[in-house]
Amino acid sequence: MQDIRYLTVTALTKYIKQILENDKHLGQIYIKGEISNLTKHSRGHFYFTLKDEGAQIRVTMFSNYVKNLNFSPKDGDKVRLFGSISLYEAGGSYAINAYTLEQDGIGSLYLAYEKLKKSLNDLGYFDPKRKKAIPNYPKAIGVITSPTGAAIRDIIHTIERRYPSATLYLYPALVQGEEAKYSIEKQIQKANKDQLVDVLIVGRGGGSIEDLWAFNEMPVIEAILQSKIPIISAVGHETDFTLADFVSDLRAPTPTAAGELSTPSKDTLLELVSGYRNQLEVYTRKHIEQQKTRLVHLDERLASKAPMALIKQLYERYQNANKQLEGSMERLLSGKKHQFDLLNQRLQDYDIQTLIAYKVEKTTQLANNLTQNYERLRVKKEDQFQLLLQALKHQNPLSLMDKGYTYTTKNQKRIESVTDIEVGDAIETTLKDGKLTSVVKNKETHTWK
Known part of the structure; x- marks a missing residue:
């Protein structure tokens, strides 16, 4: 009877372990699949099943490799891993020890990019402020x-x-x-x-x-x-x-x-500068026109309120009226002279002496009427002028000086109270026919009731 040598379970398991872990094809495994039954140990280790449509295998990833991951794995993730076969003798089961793990279809650089991007964003590197x-x-x-x-x-x-x-x-x-x-x-x-x-x-x-x-x-x-x-x-x-x-x-x-x-853009800048220039020109022209209008109004107001200007205006009106009167007289005399000449010519056909006597009388009468009318018109115009002149004088503050009033100034400023001057001040008094310069030697204050 042939002698049969029976192996122990441990011996067989060790033999299988040696074959698996020393096989050159199983020492470096690149494999991909879907994560299932993921367990995260309190010490940082990952345990999960990697499966596809036809099979599955257990995977262990120790914490020293987990910390290098660029993503957080979860059930259902499609992944690619690099590792090696190991056999757990006590359990008699084999598994893969994973060294690297990345999502299938996404490169490691992209995963590193996303991980660093999130970290920098959390640190405020991208803060708009x-x-x-x-x-x-x-x-x-x-x-x-x-x-x-x-x-x-x-x-x-x-x-x-x-x-x-x-x-x-x-x-x-x-x-x-x-x-x-x-x-x-x-x-x-x-x-x-x-x-x-x-x-x-x-x-x-x-x-x-x-x-x-x-x-x-x-x-x-x-x-x-x-x-x-x-x-x-x-x-x-x-x-x-x-x-x-x-x-x-x-x-x-x-x-x-x-x-x-x-x-x-230089084109945009040129348009901007051109717009500013046009606005400035419009504003400048508008401002100049406003100032011109204001100046005319001020000049008109000043002219209308100046007494001497009003007197000059009235005097010019008087002269114009007088010239018009003289012109009318000259035209009237010229017309009458022309009539006289015509009549004188007609007298040649009539009794000269009788006609002359008649015309002399008529002419004398007309001359008298003309002289009287002229005198009346002149007196009327002079009376109107005097009335206007008197009315203007009543409005002229200088007319009070004809009654003995004066006004006193210091430094060209009118004095209204004794508090406006001090002893020793030089003052100027204006009268109707001149000015006096004085020095104040004394001042007294009176209260009028």
Whole structure:
């Protein structure tokens, strides 16, 4: 009878364990599936089942690997993991020890991006209250980018077209690769130290998430946050977002857009200045016309209230009336003389002596009537003038001087009370026919009741 050697359960389990854990294909496993029955241990370990349509396997992920995760796993998540096979001898079951875990269909860089974005947002890095205003009319603009890329050419062309008066400073930097984050950080710090520019544009052209990753690194984020100069981020295309976009003072969808956002348009400025000039011209003309009208009104009021001007006006009216009267007399005499000449001519056909006697009498009578009418008209006009003159004199404050009144001034200011003068003051007294200058030697105060 053949001798049969029976193995113990432990021996068999150890043998299987050795085969599984030493197999080169099972020492590094890349596997994907769906998480089920996830358990999170109090010490930080994760235990779950990874399954697909045809099978399932247990997975253990110890806490020292869990802390490196970029997301929080849950039942139903589609994941990809890297690990190795292990066998638990006491239970006689095998499982996978997971070292890394990421969501299936989402790269690790994106997961790291989302995790850091949430952390920075919680810390207030993206708070709008800490963002600085972009100057409306910058004198100098700094650009931190690759000196050979398309981004710098687009920015230069845009600024020269829109706002050629601005000075452009290029701070050349690496924008891709491991050293890019330090290069960008250094140039932001240098621009702040130089203090040559009013605003900074930081960015590059488009690319993959790996190409743009330098703008998600903490050295760049911290440099933007600490910059005293306002920063416009211009990374990639319009659909590309980096953490630099959120922490910057303003995000531009493209480098060309950054050039536009950092500058005013010269055409808009010309229109604005032209509008201001037109408004100023209209306001100036309106103001001058208002002042002219006001001056005319003041001049008319002054002329109407001046007594001498009114007297002059009345005198001119009198002279005009007198000239009109003299003209009328001359025309009347000329007409009568013409009639006399006509009559004299007609007398040649009649009795000269009789006609002469008649006409002499008639002429004498007409001359007397004319003289009387002229005298009456002259007396009437003189009486009217005297009445107007007397009425004007009653309105003239100087007419009181004809009755012996005077008025006294000090420094050309009328004195109304003894309190207006002091002993020793020089005063000037105006009479109807002249002025006196006196010095006050004494003053007394009277109370009249």
